Amino acid sequence: MVLKELAFTEYTSPDAFTEIHKPVPAEAPVTIRVNGKELVTLLCTPENLKELALGFLYLEGFISGMDDVLLLRVCDEEREIEARLREEVSLPAHQVIVSGCGKGLTYMDVSKGDYQFGPGPCLAPQQIFALMEELYRKALHYRVAGGIHTSGISDGKGLLWVAEDIGRHNTLDKLKGYCLLKGIPTEGKLILTTGRISSEMLAKAARMGVPFIVSRTSATVLAVELARKWGITLVGYARGGGFLIYSGVNRIEGWQG
Amino acid sequence: MVLKELAFTEYTSPDAFTEIHKPVPAEAPVTIRVNGKELVTLLCTPENLKELALGFLYLEGFISGMDDVLLLRVCDEEREIEARLREEVSLPAHQVIVSGCGKGLTYMDVSKGDYQFGPGPCLAPQQIFALMEELYRKALHYRVAGGIHTSGISDGKGLLWVAEDIGRHNTLDKLKGYCLLKGIPTEGKLILTTGRISSEMLAKAARMGVPFIVSRTSATVLAVELARKWGITLVGYARGGGFLIYSGVNRIEGWQG
Numbered sequence: 010m011v012l013k014e015l016a017f018t019e020y021t022s023p024d025a026f027t028e029i030h031k032p033v034p035a036e037a038p039v040t041i042r043v044n045g046k047e048l049v050t051l052l053c054t055p056e057n058l059k060e061l062a063l064g065f066l067y068l069e070g071f072i073s074g075m076d077d078v079l080l081l082r083v084c085d086e087e088r089e090i091e092a093r094l095r096e097e098v099s100l101p102a103h104q105v106i107v108s109g110c111g112k113g114l115t116y117m118d119v120s121k122g123d124y125q126f127g128p129g130p131c132l133a134p135q136q137i138f139a140l141m142e143e144l145y146r147k148a149l150h151y152r153v154a155g156g157i158h159t160s161g162i163s164d165g166k167g168l169l170w171v172a173e174d175i176g177r178h179n180t181l182d183k184l185k186g187y188c189l190l191k192g193i194p195t196e197g198k199l200i201l202t203t204g205r206i207s208s209e210m211l212a213k214a215a216r217m218g219v220p221f222i223v224s225r226t227s228a229t230v231l232a233v234e235l236a237r238k239w240g241i242t243l244v245g246y247a248r249g250g251g252f253l254i255y256s257g258v259n260r261i262e263g264w265q266g
Numbered sequence: 267m268v269l270k271e272l273a274f275t276e277y278t279s280p281d282a283f284t285e286i287h288k289p290v291p292a293e294a295p296v297t298i299r300v301n302g303k304e305l306v307t308l309l310c311t312p313e314n315l316k317e318l319a320l321g322f323l324y325l326e327g328f329i330s331g332m333d334d335v336l337l338l339r340v341c342d343e344e345r346e347i348e349a350r351l352r353e354e355v356s357l358p359a360h361q362v363i364v365s366g367c368g369k370g371l372t373y374m375d376v377s378k379g380d381y382q383f384g385p386g387p388c389l390a391p392q393q394i395f396a397l398m399e400e401l402y403r404k405a406l407h408y409r410v411a412g413g414i415h416t417s418g419i420s421d422g423k424g425l426l427w428v429a430e431d432i433g434r435h436n437t438l439d440k441l442k443g444y445c446l447l448k449g450i451p452t453e454g455k456l457i458l459t460t461g462r463i464s465s466e467m468l469a470k471a472a473r474m475g476v477p478f479i480v481s482r483t484s485a486t487v488l489a490v491e492l493a494r495k496w497g498i499t500l501v502g503y504a505r506g507g508g509f510l511i512y513s514g515v516n517r518i519e520g521w522q523g
Contacts, residue, residue: 013487018511020391024520036464036486052465134277156462156484175464175486205413207293207432227413229293229432230270254275263281
């Protein structure tokens with residue numbers, strides 16, 4: 010259940026109260042158990058849970074590929090994901106509550122990341138707008154209910170897959186999980202997202218090998234600094250026919266440095 | 267440093283690239299140390315860090331008031347908050363990565379909350395709009411740079427204090443921390459916020475004793491269900507002269523059930 014129709018009241022003008030029915034985004038606690046032990050509980054949009062769990066395990070460094078996964082299944086009315094991994098995992102002692110538009114937990118130490126991206130993909134502004142339009146078209150739950158984020162992974166020509174979730178970070182986990190399941194390399198691809206780019210969003214993309222990120226909204230200083238250090242193109246506020254290029258403008262066609 | 271002016275490139279129309287300077291929201295890792303031991307690292311807007319730490323400790327259940335706090339200071343160029351508490355704390359084994367527009371970590375078990383709010387404050391729609399307008403007026407960093415959330419606490423007549431942070435949840439922590447420092451009870455007050463109301467936002471408000479929450483944006487099903495269970499008025503999409511009342515419509519003047 011991604012959306013649930015609720016009955017509530019709408020106020021539109023002085024003393025105009027109307028009883029309405031509208032779909033509202035669900036939010037569910039989903040526990041990932043690894044080799045019988047509880048690893049973590051994610052609050053998320055309960056859809057594509059296999060993708061979410063796989064991507065989370067990969068992007069947080071618990072697995073390095075599908076070879077590490079012996080079994081993965083969604084149990085207990087979609088409230089638990091059971092993973093059997095080749096090796097035992099344990100939570101690092103150092104945990105960071107990440108911010109962004111919400112807060113978040115990561116075990117990655119963002120500042121220690123050591124990525125260096127080559128020239129990689131180069132896109133014309135019109136391609137960027139076309140991909141963002143495709144993203145909105147495919148944001149099915151958002152268009153019905155609002156209050157949900159959408160991210161897509163692209164080869165530059167179109168979107169390969171789109172994930173929706175109330176958590177920005179969860180959408181990236183789901184994208185990576187999908188690509189792991191399908192055997193699609195994420196290296197050199199692009200990410201388009203409605204969510205804000207804070208440091209851990211950038212770090213998740215970097216770990217996916219993605220050198221080009223486009224957001225409908227803003228970026229933080231730390232994300233911009235990391236993007237510049239790692240050679241990632243970071244585009245923000247891509248809407249209404251314009252955008253801001255915080256980093257890696259050399260990958261935008263038409264720019265002359 | 268809440269905002270930092272960066273130089274980057276703006277694209278506005280075919281082949282129109284402009285070098286611009288604009289302030290961008292900062293994002294900093296701030297570590298809370300309790301009695302000499304690292305408790306957690308928050309990624310946040312580095313402003314009002316005492317308030318942030320105090321509110322976090324209270325709303326996550328590590329302290330029950332100022333009597334538990336022997337010392338609190340911000341050290342190391344605002345990258346570390348040192349708290350000396352009367353009692354030792356330890357991280358619960360059960361951790362939940364909360365979602366929302368980002369993800370988050372909480373040690374509260376939301377479903378176990380057992381709040382029951384009485385009749386409490388009753389507001390006219392015009393008061394709600396006036397408070398939201400005051401919130402926007404006081405959202406100084408947002409108006410300059412965007413990409414940041416604002417929340418305010420109110421007695422119904424005006425805003426007592428306003429907090430800004432890239433993390434929605436951090437804004438509530440800061441509000442509670444401010445009120446703890448100033449000896450202002452939060453019970454029976456209202457919260458106005460630009461951020462989405464997911465379950466842990468609602469739970470933080472409930473723990474503050476706040477029976478009335480107004481958001482500029484959306485709510486999740488779980489937040490609505492908890493608000494109904496606990497008797498909290500939850501108003502969403504308060505903008506443009508209208509809003510949605512997900513729960514507790516009896517506290518809105520003019521409504522006739």
